[in-house]
Amino acid sequence: MDICEICQKNQASIHLTRDDGTAQEICRDCFNVISAKQMGIELTPFKSGIYEYPGGNGKMYKFTVAKIVLPMGIGYEATEITNDNSPGYKVAILDDLDCDQDYLFYKLEAKIKYTLSEKYLQTNTYPNGIKHTRLKEDEVVGRFEYNETNDEIHNVVIDGKVFSWEQLGEMLNAYEGFQFKLKIYDITEDIR
Numbered sequence: 001m002d003i004c005e006i007c008q009k010n011q012a013s014i015h016l017t018r019d020d021g022t023a024q025e026i027c028r029d030c031f032n033v034i035s036a037k038q039m040g041i042e043l044t045p046f047k048s049g050i051y052e053y054p055g056g057n058g059k060m061y062k063f064t065v066a067k068i069v070l071p072m073g074i075g076y077e078a079t080e081i082t083n084d085n086s087p088g089y090k091v092a093i094l095d096d097l098d099c100d101q102d103y104l105f106y107k108l109e110a111k112i113k114y115t116l117s118e119k120y121l122q123t124n125t126y127p128n129g130i131k132h133t134r135l136k137e138d139e140v141v142g143r144f145e146y147n148e149t150n151d152e153i154h155n156v157v158i159d160g161k162v163f164s165w166e167q168l169g170e171m172l173n174a175y176e177g178f179q180f181k182l183k184i185y186d187i188t189e190d191i192r
């Protein structure tokens with residue numbers, strides 16, 4: 001990964017093309033400063049980086065947290081750092097450009113803690129040793145993720161773990177004859 005050409009400190013994650021045609025590889029924080037200046041808004045100090053939060057099981061979860069400044073609003077995005085780099089939890093929040101940014105970060109942290117405390121799946125082990133994962137309470141919330149082995153069918157992330165669409169189907173095999181409702185939400189929306 002390249003180092004940001006502006007601060008020479010953070011990892012560059014954004015390719016910025018200026019009006020004069022010159023291009024730079026810069027970090028999220030430097031990009032936010034440029035965007036805020038262009039839009040005439042003030043940014044409260046925030047350090048993008050790694051933040052840790054406890055789950056309901058006492059386990060600590062590490063997230064990369066970044067502030068996002070967009071023409072339609074200000075947000076924060078928290079992406080879990082998993083040991084094997086597989087997709088884990090992702091929590092994001094967005095509000096108007098004139099929102100209270102510190103309070104928005106507080107709301108992100110509350111959303112992360114709530115997300116970590118909710119579990120939709122439970123795994124039982126049969127006497128013969130075979131494990132079976134099913135819904136805990138007839139409800140599931142998750143996120144679609146890119147599937148490297150088949151880009152036509154998404155993977156899903158539930159309880160911070162990645163599953164194939166087929167695995168989700170197996171989890172639902174107890175519900176033959178039941179109705180279901182599938183509704184799609186933006187990553188920044190609150191599903192609760």
Ligand SMILES: [Zn+2]
Pocket residue numbers: 004005006007008009010026027028029030031
């Ligand atoms: Zn930078």
